[in-house]
Every structure is written in C-alpha cells, then in structure tokens.
Amino acid sequence: MGVLLSMGLLAGLTVGTGGDESVRADDLQSVTATSFRSSEASVRDTRSTGRSSRSLRETPTVTAIRRASPSVVNLHGQKTIRTTAASMAGGAPDSFRQVNGMGTGVVIDPRGYVITNYHVVEDVSELNVTLHSGEATRADLIASDPQSDLALVKLRGQGPFPTIPRGHSDDLMIGETVIAIGNAFGYVHTSTEGIISALHRDVPVNETQQYRDLIQTSAGINPGNSGGPLLNIDGEMIGVNVAVRVGAQQIAFAIPIDQVLETVTEMINRHNNRRMVIGMDGSAVSRGGVQVTRLSEGGSAHQAGLQTGDRLVRINQQNIADPLNYELSVLELGPGDPMQVEFERDGEFFQTQLATAVTSQEFGDPAAALAWQVVGVSVRPAGESFVRRMNSRLRTNYRGGLIVTDVRAGSAASEQGITAGDVLLGIHVWQTAGLEDLAEILDQPNIRRGSKAKFYLVRKDQTLYGHLQLASQGNQLTRR
Missing domain, CATH: 2.30.42.10 (PDZ domain)
Structure with missing residues (x-):
C-alpha cells in the first residue's frame, strides 16, 4: 500500500519513493533545446497564419490559469525538525535543526486574508510570502485547525490584494477538467491539468487524523503544492490541494471548497468569540448577506436596535456577501471598537452602530x-x-x-x-x-x-x- 504525503515542501529533504528525483544538467539542456525549437515553430506558425493561431492556443485552460494566478502566493519559512540518532554519525543523541519549509496559499479577501494548510505553517517561526507580482512580504497566523489541516494567515502590507474567484463543490462532476497551481518543489506558480477522478474520498493520514470527503484528481500535485487551489475550467477555486499518494501516479487529493469555507468561517468565529462579544448569531441567505437568527437580550446588537430576521449587508463600509465575509469584517475590529452596520428589514435599509464588548473570558x-x-x-x-x-x-x-x-x-x-x-x-x-x-x-x-x-x-x-x-x-x- 502507498503512503499518504502531505504536500508541504522541506527544502533539502528527499521526497519520494526511491530513485533519483534530481534534475540533471543534461535534462535541463534537452528541455531548453526542445523549448527553443518549439518557440521557432510557433513564430513560423504565427507568421504564416496570423492572429488566428493565438485564438486556437488561448484555450479555456489558459484563461482559467490567467484568471486565478494573481491570487496564488508562495509561503516559505523556517521549521524546526528532529534529527534522530539513527540518522546522525557516531550515535549522537536526538537534536533539532532548522530547515526551509515551502507551501502555497490563496488570497480569499482583498484585505490580505490567505487560506493554506495547517501543516504548511505549523511550527514556522517566521512566515514569508512572495506574491504573484514578485513582491515579498510577511504574514501572521490568525487561526488554524490541525484536525482539518486548514489555517488562515494575513498578509502584511498595503492592500487591496487580488482574490481568487470561488466556485462550489456540491455540483462537481467526475471527469471534468481541473487545474492545480502551486509552489511545486519550489518552482513557483507551477500549473498542472487533470480531471476529477473520484469524489467523497476518506483518506487516513495516521492513527489520529483522517481527511474526509476529499476530491481525488489526476492533476499533478507535488511537494510544495499544499494549500494551493484546485480550479475548475472557469478558473474558480473548487478545492485546496492537500496530499498525494506516494508510489502511485496521478492520485492526489484536495479539500472541497464548501468544506474549506465552512471550516475557516468556524475557525474565525471561535477566534472572534474569544476576543469580544457582539450578542448575535447569523446565517447565510441566498440573496447575499447574513440574516440575524438570535440576539442576546441586553447585548450590544440588541441595544443597537437589531432584530431577528434583519439582513446585514455592510459592516464598516465592507459588503457582507456571506458568513465568511461577516467574520472577516469582525476580525478587523478590536474589542470595544465601534461597528457600523447597514441592514435590511422588510424591504427597507437602515443603519446603526454598536460597540464590540470585551469578553470576560479574555480580559x-x-x-x-x-x-x-x-x-x-x-x-x-x-x-x-x-x-x-x-x-x-x-x-x-x-x-x-x-x-x-x-x-x-x-x-x-x-x-x-x-x-x-x-x-x-x-x-x-x-x-x-x-x-x-x-x-x-x-x-x-x-x-x-x-x-x-x-x-x-x-x-x-x-x-x-x-x-x-x-x-x-x-x-x-x-x-x-
């Protein structure tokens, strides 16, 4: 049986099932020569056929990659790993050393919030990020869930940042074309194409962790791809790449986007609830926004005049499309900060302001x-x-x-x-x-x-x- 490998990359470590996986100089020369000949042929074709050749080359795959790529970021930082006695000369006792870890992330909000895998950021002392533009910045870990292997980080620097178009995973079809983008083996923004091979896969990692309801794909996913997007042919993210079956070809897995968004929303909600009290619960509505489903009597939301059934549409000038947008907007606030709320009630729109109360648990x-x-x-x-x-x-x-x-x-x-x-x-x-x-x-x-x-x-x-x-x-x- 093969072994499941989470696809974060530790530079300098051999990853695979044996054999020489290194790139030899003669390999690079042959690839370069082939690329040069292909380029010459392309120039001749363009001269002979004119602009029509460009329209044939610009396939839906090309368009999808172009649409999604600006929101994909390269994550890298240092991790501390154990060096066991068996791997050290002279039988020295266990020790620890720093290695470079690499992975991928996806910007989901223009304020700089990025989804990635937990194992990409776990134990990373300093999280560095390279944007699609080549600009380097740093990021802070906001929330994480080891069991689901998801994490949310926030980019430093001035936004707005380009965001990934989001699709759905409740209507996926076996056989439809998908594309993976990521930092494969440290080669940034590597794109590969495949199909959805199967759905609803449960994949055990170890005795304590198991991925559930995964997308199986034949798209090439390699070490460093972890946390990157799996796209449909429209360039929409339908999953987060997470693992590959070592020893098998074209068997890789991604967490479905609906599951990702639900888990990340819950992660942020737990984080917000530890910091502050607003005194209301909400749920998604089909026309966008968040509908108030419960109010705490005497709480901040109740005192501001909100009622159950109200549909929140903006917070502090930010549109609220769904519960994730709502939680991210609350995340931007500090305990005690004012919260400007625009909401709809019975077809009319109103504004109010409430104060976020500091939690007794926290402070x-x-x-x-x-x-x-x-x-x-x-x-x-x-x-x-x-x-x-x-x-x-x-x-x-x-x-x-x-x-x-x-x-x-x-x-x-x-x-x-x-x-x-x-x-x-x-x-x-x-x-x-x-x-x-x-x-x-x-x-x-x-x-x-x-x-x-x-x-x-x-x-x-x-x-x-x-x-x-x-x-x-x-x-x-x-x-x-």
Whole structure:
C-alpha cells in the first residue's frame, strides 16, 4: 500500500519513493533545446497564419490559469525538525535543526486574508510570502485547525490584494477538467491539468487524523503544492490541494471548497468569540448577506436596535456577501471598537452602530488585558507537572507557565513567531508561573518604557527563546 504525503515542501529533504528525483544538467539542456525549437515553430506558425493561431492556443485552460494566478502566493519559512540518532554519525543523541519549509496559499479577501494548510505553517517561526507580482512580504497566523489541516494567515502590507474567484463543490462532476497551481518543489506558480477522478474520498493520514470527503484528481500535485487551489475550467477555486499518494501516479487529493469555507468561517468565529462579544448569531441567505437568527437580550446588537430576521449587508463600509465575509469584517475590529452596520428589514435599509464588548473570558482579569495589550497574547495558567511533561529535559525547576491560547496579529509576540500552544516560562529574569507574575514583570520600569525583553518558552519538546519589543502600556487595545 502507498503512503499518504502531505504536500508541504522541506527544502533539502528527499521526497519520494526511491530513485533519483534530481534534475540533471543534461535534462535541463534537452528541455531548453526542445523549448527553443518549439518557440521557432510557433513564430513560423504565427507568421504564416496570423492572429488566428493565438485564438486556437488561448484555450479555456489558459484563461482559467490567467484568471486565478494573481491570487496564488508562495509561503516559505523556517521549521524546526528532529534529527534522530539513527540518522546522525557516531550515535549522537536526538537534536533539532532548522530547515526551509515551502507551501502555497490563496488570497480569499482583498484585505490580505490567505487560506493554506495547517501543516504548511505549523511550527514556522517566521512566515514569508512572495506574491504573484514578485513582491515579498510577511504574514501572521490568525487561526488554524490541525484536525482539518486548514489555517488562515494575513498578509502584511498595503492592500487591496487580488482574490481568487470561488466556485462550489456540491455540483462537481467526475471527469471534468481541473487545474492545480502551486509552489511545486519550489518552482513557483507551477500549473498542472487533470480531471476529477473520484469524489467523497476518506483518506487516513495516521492513527489520529483522517481527511474526509476529499476530491481525488489526476492533476499533478507535488511537494510544495499544499494549500494551493484546485480550479475548475472557469478558473474558480473548487478545492485546496492537500496530499498525494506516494508510489502511485496521478492520485492526489484536495479539500472541497464548501468544506474549506465552512471550516475557516468556524475557525474565525471561535477566534472572534474569544476576543469580544457582539450578542448575535447569523446565517447565510441566498440573496447575499447574513440574516440575524438570535440576539442576546441586553447585548450590544440588541441595544443597537437589531432584530431577528434583519439582513446585514455592510459592516464598516465592507459588503457582507456571506458568513465568511461577516467574520472577516469582525476580525478587523478590536474589542470595544465601534461597528457600523447597514441592514435590511422588510424591504427597507437602515443603519446603526454598536460597540464590540470585551469578553470576560479574555480580559476579565486586568493582568490578562495587560498581556494582550503589551505582549499580544491571551494566556491561561499551566502547572509545574504540565510544563515538566512537555519537556522533561528542563534544567530549571519552573513553578509553572502560561499556555498561549491566542496571538494578536502584528504584536510583539507575533513578530517573534510565538503561536497558540506555546508555554511561556519567563520574561527577562523572572518566571511567568501565573498571570500575577506576568503583571508584576510588565510593571517593571524598564519594561514599561517599551524596551526589549528576553523571553523563554516550551513548544512541544523544544525550549526556545527570543527578544520581545514590548509595546508601550500607554497604547490603547488595537487589532490589525
């Protein structure tokens, strides 16, 4: 039986089932020569037949790739991987080293929100992005779901960014033409064509994870393609490329777009609910927008005059096409920020303003609010035994730590690659066994002025450190 391979790429590692997969110089020469001869023939054809040859060459596949390519981005960064004793000369103990990881992402919103696979961004300390234009920027991890292998990141820099046209996956046909675009083996914007071979495939990865309801395709998907789009012939994204069956030819898989959008919407909703309370629920409607289905009595939405049945069409001048648009617009707000809402009721359009309330879970404790403002993290305490289980090789007897549950985009923590699941052990020369310790540390005069402070954390079985450029405590709570 073959092995399922998630299609992120670690540069310098051999990926495949054996044999020489490297590109030889004579291979490149033969390809170049063939390309040159083909180009000469094309020039002769064009001269002899005129513009008609261009219309024959400009197939639906060409048009689809041209339509979708500007929204496809190359993701790359450093990952820490284990080097086992068996792979090291002299029987040295296990160690860790940094390797370059590569993958692909798709821009789904002009404000710079990008969908990719979780395994592409997992444990990446600094996420770098190359746009279709060749411009380089960085991105921040916003939300992720390891079980579904999906993640949402946000590009830094000035938008608007080109977005992918979105299709549907509820009407796919076996045999229809599909196209995969991605960073295959590090060759950016590689496009391959195939068909939909099967639908509703359940594919096990390991004992704890299984992909469900996947699209099977014969389109060429290679290491580095993970997170890239699977397109229909109209250039619309119908799936996110995720895996290939090693040892088999033309068997690859993609997560259907309807499943992707539903999962990402839920991811952002959970993220938003940890930060703020609006006091309403909504659902999609066929004519666009989000219909209010529930209101919390006395909540912000209720106090602003909204009623069940109202159809939200704009938030802060941004059109709301569906629940994903709604959650992304809320994501742009910080706790306490005003929210301008335009809605339809009984055929008439109205405007109102509501305030996003800070959640008691997030900032009921002043120390928690300070951690979010100055460091850019939401945390909860972890005991000494928990820290010891995460890393039994710690030399210092830590009294405990703070588990990071959320990271504010653009914050000091985000800049240093701190992610949800990390356990913060200390800042400067003090341990952070609880929120009261963190508050006391952040109240130190040299830290209050916004100077750099060294931090220590545990990530899985690694112990890491870095330097935080802490924000001035005079700043207001914001979210980029």
